[in-house]
Amino acid sequence: MAKKLHYFHLNGLAESIRYILHYAGEKFEDIRYAQADWPIKSVKDSLPYGQLPLYEENGKSLNQSLAIARYVASKNNLLPTDPWEQALLDAVVFNVYDFWSKAKVILFEQDPTKKAELKKQVLEEVVPFYLSRFEKELKAGNGFFGGKLTWADFIFVGIIETANLFYGESIEKKYPTVVALVKKIQTLPGVKEYIATRKPYTV
Numbered sequence: 797m798a799k800k801l802h803y804f805h806l807n808g809l810a811e812s813i814r815y816i817l818h819y820a821g822e823k824f825e826d827i828r829y830a831q832a833d834w835p836i837k838s839v840k841d842s843l844p845y846g847q848l849p850l851y852e853e854n855g856k857s858l859n860q861s862l863a864i865a866r867y868v869a870s871k872n873n874l875l876p877t878d879p880w881e882q883a884l885l886d887a888v889v890f891n892v893y894d895f896w897s898k899a900k901v902i903l904f905e906q907d908p909t910k911k912a913e914l915k916k917q918v919l920e921e922v923v924p925f926y927l928s929r930f931e932k933e934l935k936a937g938n939g940f941f942g943g944k945l946t947w948a949d950f951i952f953v954g955i956i957e958t959a960n961l962f963y964g965e966s967i968e969k970k971y972p973t974v975v976a977l978v979k980k981i982q983t984l985p986g987v988k989e990y991i992a993t994r995k996p997y998t999v
């Protein structure tokens with residue numbers, strides 16, 4: 797039965813899932829909705845909580861980006877079996893999402909002056925606070941959050957790339973271990989080929 801991933805033509809909360817699926821060599825239908833057309837009533841009304849991403853497999857569906865990423869990762873050896881190690885990585889992904897919840901404030905600000913102020917504040921305070929900690933964790937894990945490649949690394953890179961798209965710069969440039977992980981994920985087999993054919997994202 798076909799697997800399907802529904803999201804916008806955007807990295808956002810779905811790119812890490814796409815990366816995991818491409819790295820695992822899983823065939824899936826990558827269904828993308830144009831943000832300019834959203835809300836598409838028929839689609840939105842069909843979603844359990846009215847939001848994307850949504851993953852379908854064997855006639856079943858799953859919402860929540862982290863639940864989807866964790867599920868596809870677990871089927872592809874990207875989740876440790878030890879419960880403590882799993883919990884540590886869960887903490888990483890929640891820390892990454894906490895970072896994004898603070899960085900994404902600029903997306904909702906329409907006033908250009910206020911937007912510029914928010915952007916400055918995030919770049920000067922939120923980014924150093926979180927990225928210095930992520931850098932430290934990565935250094936301790938030989939370049940990965942859990943000592944080897946896991947779903948947490950994919951989630952992290954998906955969010956860094958999304959932040960870079962919306963901030964128009966490489967927010968990780970001062971953090972060499974983060975830069976290295978981004979590069980590692982982007983050049984994984986399957987991911988590299990996907991990126992080479994991906995249409996550019998715009999905001």
Ligand SMILES: N[C@@H](CCC(=O)N[C@@H](CS)C(=O)NCC(=O)O)C(=O)O
Pocket residue numbers: 808809835840846847848849859860861862
């Ligand atoms: N906690 C949810 C958040 C989902 C979410 O915020 N989706 C946004 C896109 S990133 C969405 O569907 N926005 C359109 C809408 O709410 O109509 C997840 O991680 O999947």
